[in-house]
Amino acid sequence: CLLVFYHQFKLFRGSDRVIDVGSEWRTFSNEKALKDPSRVGDAQNTLLNGGDLTTMISKGTGAASFDEFGNSKYQNRRTMTSSDRAMLNAFKEISTMADRINLPRNIVDRTNNLFKQVYEQKSLKGRANDAIASACLYIACRQEGVPRTFKEICAVSRISKKEIGRCFKLILKALETSVDLITTGDFMSRFCSNLGLPKQVQMAATFIARKAVELDLVPGRSPISVAAAAIYMASQASAEKKTQKEIGDIAGVADVTIRQSYRLIYPRAAELFPPDFKFDTPVDKLPQL
Amino acid sequence: MDQNNSIPAFQGLVASPQGAMTPGMPLFSPMMPYGSGLTPQPVQNTNSLSILEEQQRQQQAQQQQQQAQQASSGTSGQTPQLFHSQAVGGSTTTALPGNTPLFTTPLTPMTPITPATPASETSGIVPQLQNIVSTVNLGCKLDLKTIALRARNAEYNPKVSCDVKFPIRLEGLVLTHQQFSSYEPELFPGLIYRMIKPRIVLLIFVSGKVVLTGAKVRGEIYEAFENIYPILKGFRKTT
Numbered sequence A: 001c002l003l004v005f006y007h008q009f010k011l012f013r014g015s016d017r018v019i020d021v022g023s024e025w026r027t028f029s030n031e032k033a034l035k036d037p038s039r040v041g042d043a044q045n046t047l048l049n050g051g052d053l054t055t056m057i058s059k060g061t062g063a064a065s066f067d068e069f070g071n072s073k074y075q076n077r078r079t080m081t082s083s084d085r086a087m088l089n090a091f092k093e094i095s096t097m098a099d100r101i102n103l104p105r106n107i108v109d110r111t112n113n114l115f116k117q118v119y120e121q122k123s124l125k126g127r128a129n130d131a132i133a134s135a136c137l138y139i140a141c142r143q144e145g146v147p148r149t150f151k152e153i154c155a156v157s158r159i160s161k162k163e164i165g166r167c168f169k170l171i172l173k174a175l176e177t178s179v180d181l182i183t184t185g186d187f188m189s190r191f192c193s194n195l196g197l198p199k200q201v202q203m204a205a206t207f208i209a210r211k212a213v214e215l216d217l218v219p220g221r222s223p224i225s226v227a228a229a230a231i232y233m234a235s236q237a238s239a240e241k242k243t244q245k246e247i248g249d250i251a252g253v254a255d256v257t258i259r260q261s262y263r264l265i266y267p268r269a270a271e272l273f274p275p276d277f278k279f280d281t282p283v284d285k286l287p288q289l
Numbered sequence B: 001m002d003q004n005n006s007i008p009a010f011q012g013l014v015a016s017p018q019g020a021m022t023p024g025m026p027l028f029s030p031m032m033p034y035g036s037g038l039t040p041q042p043v044q045n046t047n048s049l050s051i052l053e054e055q056q057r058q059q060q061a062q063q064q065q066q067q068a069q070q071a072s073s074g075t076s077g078q079t080p081q082l083f084h085s086q087a088v089g090g091s092t093t094t095a096l097p098g099n100t101p102l103f104t105t106p107l108t109p110m111t112p113i114t115p116a117t118p119a120s121e122t123s124g125i126v127p128q129l130q131n132i133v134s135t136v137n138l139g140c141k142l143d144l145k146t147i148a149l150r151a152r153n154a155e156y157n158p159k160v161s162c163d164v165k166f167p168i169r170l171e172g173l174v175l176t177h178q179q180f181s182s183y184e185p186e187l188f189p190g191l192i193y194r195m196i197k198p199r200i201v202l203l204i205f206v207s208g209k210v211v212l213t214g215a216k217v218r219g220e221i222y223e224a225f226e227n228i229y230p231i232l233k234g235f236r237k238t239t
Helices: A002-013 A082-100 A105-121 A129-143 A150-155 A161-175 A185-195 A199-214 A223-237 A244-251 A255-272 B002-014 B046-070 B144-150 B170-176 B218-234
Strands: B108-110 B135-137 B160-163 B191-195 B200-204 B209-213
Touching: A082 A105, A082 A129, A105 A129, A105 A161, A129 A150, A129 A161, A150 A161, A185 A199, A185 A223, A185 A244, A199 A223, A199 A255, A223 A244, A223 A255, A244 A255, B160 B218, B170 B191, B191 B218, B200 B218, B209 B218
Parallel strands: none
Antiparallel strands: B108 B135, B160 B209, B191 B200, B200 B209
């Protein structure tokens, strides 16, 4: 009997879910039409919504659903779960922002979770939701080990860096979490590939930056500036020379800042390069600014 | 004085072109530490001391009204010993001749710093007067506490800067004291340490300079510094 087969199928699947929320198994719709008529509702997003138990009235299809003027008889769907409307809006905004810089799904999910926690706590209720969302995005990138600079988040958000920074600190306090300190290596891969530098140069720049911090040649400098200066030095020593302006554009630092940090690491340039580096321009011919 | 040396660093920060380092906390205004930089000038007439005090208070109240207009970031703790006027948020500060203090000796008013206006080109635009900042050398020591208690619009917020004379590893400090410290090099180059026991905020820099603020009484500052000193010694840079 079909029913028996169905039960056996369920047992075979394993008992992690009591209710199978997928499409009903009996429909063999290979050509996926625009709508799946056997679904009873949207895909569940229980992790993020309060509860998806609402009724939505869709636009009618038959002749009976229109009244005498030609308008649809039943009003279109009302605001579903209006308490979470702002939250859903924020999720949409987060998704848009993340899409602009091609962030993977795990970061977006983490951001959504953070936002939900902050929103439910209500301690930052007065702040603009977009600001909270941007700050959550920043924290999520940090927590996943691939931090983005504040300026990179600013580029995809309408909120100022100052406000994002403020919300960032407030959220850390509200959720009682902390984040790891940023290091120069976190940004090497992204900056170098944006500049089109080969792997050798990227590895050299990573080495230079790490060595510079170890030798404490750049005390008090932002890791981004040090990374940018290291990339400059590595690229100038290789065949792929990049100008300070180009690096500054990618990294979001001013070229004078790169110059400052470069001046600090230049005196000991010879020690900073990795031992197996192939110099296109020798160390003594490196530009001196 | 070594206390004065910390101030230019702050002013440099405020004027930074990167635009990235303006934290939203009210304590970053260029204020002189308590009781410094003032050379008490001899008062000619001892009889007029009380009148002088009265005038000083008026002067301070007037200054503070100006400062209250000026405070965009909510500066708390106003000391009357301003030696630099700060242009706030693009507002034009022009020196009006009529805005000198009400009395002459022994108070010598300093001319406010005017922005360089190019006299050669007439743009036809009349700049709107937003704010007037005037600085004054009061010329004698003031009992700040008494003034703070008696005058309205006055708060007593001593801000002390000092130097531990050795460089500090901020990364280590933030790792161990995570619940108190906040160190974001992208936002601000110093570590912000919020001590609980005496409720003081300390700004700790790599160079070894420390700024303490947020105290109600002077003793709290010293207590906080005594607390933080052994911790900082533990994170001294060894190179």
